[in-house]
Amino acid sequence: MGKADSPATASGQSSTDLLIIGGGVMGLWAAVKAERLGIRTTLVDTGGLGQGASYGLVGALMPHMPDKWNEKKQFQFDALVALEDEVARLEAETGMSCGYNRCGRLIPLPKPHLADIARRHSEDAETQWLAGDRQFHWHVLEKTPHPQWLDTSIGEAGVVLDTLAGRASPRRFGAALVAALKQARSVRLIENNGVMRLGEDEAVLADGSRIAFGHAIVANGHQAFPLLESLGTPMVRPLGMPVKGQSALLSADVDIDLPVIFLKSLYVVPHEGGTVAIGSTSEEAFDDPSSTDGQLDVLIARAREISPMLADAPVVERWAGLRPKAIDRDPMIGRHPDHARILSLAGGFKVSFGLAHKLADAVLDELAGKPMAVPPSFLLENHLTVARGAA
Ligand SMILES: Cc1cc2nc3c(=O)[nH]c(=O)nc-3n(C[C@H](O)[C@H](O)[C@H](O)COP(=O)(O)OP(=O)(O)OC[C@H]3O[C@@H](n4cnc5c(N)ncnc54)[C@H](O)[C@@H]3O)c2cc1C
Numbered sequence: 001m002g003k004a005d006s007p008a009t010a011s012g013q014s015s016t017d018l019l020i021i022g023g024g025v026m027g028l029w030a031a032v033k034a035e036r037l038g039i040r041t042t043l044v045d046t047g048g049l050g051q052g053a054s055y056g057l058v059g060a061l062m063p064h065m066p067d068k069w070n071e072k073k074q075f076q077f078d079a080l081v082a083l084e085d086e087v088a089r090l091e092a093e094t095g096m097s098c099g100y101n102r103c104g105r106l107i108p109l110p111k112p113h114l115a116d117i118a119r120r121h122s123e124d125a126e127t128q129w130l131a132g133d134r135q136f137h138w139h140v141l142e143k144t145p146h147p148q149w150l151d152t153s154i155g156e157a158g159v160v161l162d163t164l165a166g167r168a169s170p171r172r173f174g175a176a177l178v179a180a181l182k183q184a185r186s187v188r189l190i191e192n193n194g195v196m197r198l199g200e201d202e203a204v205l206a207d208g209s210r211i212a213f214g215h216a217i218v219a220n221g222h223q224a225f226p227l228l229e230s231l232g233t234p235m236v237r238p239l240g241m242p243v244k245g246q247s248a249l250l251s252a253d254v255d256i257d258l259p260v261i262f263l264k265s266l267y268v269v270p271h272e273g274g275t276v277a278i279g280s281t282s283e284e285a286f287d288d289p290s291s292t293d294g295q296l297d298v299l300i301a302r303a304r305e306i307s308p309m310l311a312d313a314p315v316v317e318r319w320a321g322l323r324p325k326a327i328d329r330d331p332m333i334g335r336h337p338d339h340a341r342i343l344s345l346a347g348g349f350k351v352s353f354g355l356a357h358k359l360a361d362a363v364l365d366e367l368a369g370k371p372m373a374v375p376p377s378f379l380l381e382n383h384l385t386v387a388r389g390a391a
Contacts, residue, residue, distance in 0.1 A: 012209035016042040016188070018367070019203055019213035021195045021227070022220030023049035025170070025352050026345045028177035029360040030217050032090070035184040037364060042211060043187060044203075045220075046194025050174030052221045053321040054352070057247045058279035059173070060260050060267050061166040061354040062105065066125035066138055071375040072330065073128070076351070079358040080164060081131045086357045087168070094183075096176040099169025099272050104259035105162045106144065108155030108306075115140060115157040129164055136164035147308075149258050154306045167260055167269050168353055194220070198227055201341055215367050217343050222324040224332070224346035228380075229387075231339055236389030240332065240347055242322035244286040246296040247279035250303075252313035261307065268303050268310070276310060278303045292318040325349045328386045333359055333378045335366055343367060344380040 018034055020027045023045035034041040043049075063080055064073045087100040109115050118140045125138035139161045144150040150159070181187050190205070197204040202212045218224045222242035229239055253274045261268040269277040281295045296318060304310050326332040326347030336342040345363050348355060359374070366372040376382060 012207075013212065014042075014209070015212040016040055017214040018042070019044065019211055019216040021198070021203070021216060021218050022052070022224065023178075023189075023191070024052045024054035024219065024221050025050070025174065025177070025356045026221075026348060026359065027217070027219035028054075028174065028181065029356040030219055030345055030363060031184070031187050032177055032180050033357075033360045033364055035181065035187045038186055039364075041187045042190060042213075043181070044190040044193060044195060044205065044211070046192070046206070048191055049178045049181075049189065050171070053323055054170055054174050056170045056245075056321055057249045057277040057317065057319050058267055058269055059099070059168045059170045059271070059277065059353055060262070060269050060279070061168060062260070062262065062351065063129075063162065063164045065121055066128050067121050069124070069128045072377060075358070075375055075378075076355060077129065077131070077164070079355045080166070081134070082358060083166075083354060090176050090180060094176045094179040096179055097169075097172055097272070098176050099172040100166065101168075101256060102164070102166035103257055103270065105160075105165035106146070106150050106259045106261050107160040107162070108144075108150065108261075108263055109140075109157040109159060110155060112157045118158070118160050121160075125162070136162070138162050146258060149254070149307055149309055150261050151306055151308055154263070161259065165260055167271065169271050170353065173353065195227070198230065198342070200339060213341065215341050215343060217345050217363060217367075219345040221346065222322050224324060224344060225326070228336070228344060228346075231336065231342065233338060233384065233388070235387040237327060237387050239383055239387045240324060240326040241284065242289070243325045243349070244283040244289055244320060245280040245323055246283075246292045246299075246318070246320045247277060248292075248296055248300050248315050248319070249317040250276045250278060250300075250310055250313040251316045252276045252310055254309055263302075263306060266299055266302055266306075268307055275316070276313065289322050290320050292320050323349050326383050328377060328383050330375070330377045331355065331359055332380050332383045333363060333374050334372055334380045337381045337384065347383070
């Protein structure tokens with residue numbers, strides 16, 4: 001008998017208070033938070049835990065620009081600030097490292113007018129990037145502070161150094177979340193047996209067994225969109241789509257405190273263990289979700305151009321995965337308006353690692369009948385309205 005399950009009957013039926021569907025960074029955080037609340041939970045995954053899009057290489061934790069402040073930016077800011085303590089707690093509970101570092105971010109400014117805009121952003125950051133007595137900055141520098149990391153010729157008009165951004169190792173982070181769950185008292189883990197059919201209060205798994213649930217959290221990455229659509233609501237457009245991303249890992253003995261470099265769509269992210277991640281392509285059309293190709297070669301070549309330290313760094317891994325992009329682009333969170341027991345925790349697209357812990361809290365608040373503090377554009381209800389063609 002599983003620790004969070006009622007015994008399966010002869011027909012293969014069991015029950016749980018909370019069923020979490022999908023064990024990527026979203027579902028894993030939800031399960032860790034549910035365990036802390038003592039909720040009898042079952043987490044199921046089609047494959048292995050943490051092996052979907054969350055098994056990536058990049059792990060940049062990138063704040064929105066500090067200008068035109070709004071609820072969405074505040075939510076992400078709060079999440080990024082809180083992540084430091086969340087990681088510290090997880091690492092203390094498991095004895096494992098998440099490869100987390102608030103290392104900051106360098107953004108080269110190729111044109112003079114961009115330096116003027118950056119100076120205005122700098123003032124915005126002084127007002128908005130404030131958490132208690134902690135102030136984060138958007139410094140505008142005349143030139144790169146790390147010329148071997150970011151070449152002096154890049155950023156003719158200067159460079160921004162923001163002190164809020166950071167990075168984590170997606171794989172180490174996922175492994176720490178899984179380790180926390182392996183020692184959990186109220187969470188049962190089921191791998192290699194995904195949900196094939198989701199009903200009002202029961203899910204049917206791939207092996208034909210059934211799990212009756214009090215509530216279900218749909219957290220299965222880009223596959224959350226068809227699963228939520230299967231609940232029967234007529235849609236004019238799909239609730240979301242997978243967007244392929246390619247990335248690479250280079251071997252380079254760099255200082256782990258160096259900032260992330262961000263230049264247009266290129267991310268260069270230093271990690272522990274003498275590695276640097278390069279990302280990422282953004283492909284809405286693709287034949288093979290897991291292959292890499294010349295588009296990644298272009299990114300690697302660009303990274304070598306801008307970073308002298310990477311000129312000869314060998315590529316040790318090439319990796320591709322599918323990001324979950326919801327129809328209205330923002331995360332897709334909260335109770336289904338027509339199916340009260342079913343909640344969504346999906347659509348993190350390019351920023352899941354910085355938000356998942358806080359989104360999981362929000363969904364568990366909703367489940368407990370408390371107000372769910374997320375921006376209105378994050379609500380599943382909002383995305384459904386768009387997909388139904390009513391907005
Ligand atoms: C190249 C690349 C670079 C990226 N860079 C960054 C970055 O720098 N920073 C950042 O924050 N984010 C980044 N992302 C995005 C981030 O990786 C994703 O947003 C995040 O991993 C999504 O997490 P998830 O838990 O929603 O989905 P996933 O990690 O995909 O997890 C979904 C899980 O659900 C399981 N599943 C699917 N269907 C079922 C079913 N029917 N029943 C049970 N289980 C099921 C899958 O097996 C999988 O384990 C990047 C993504 C890519 C591809």
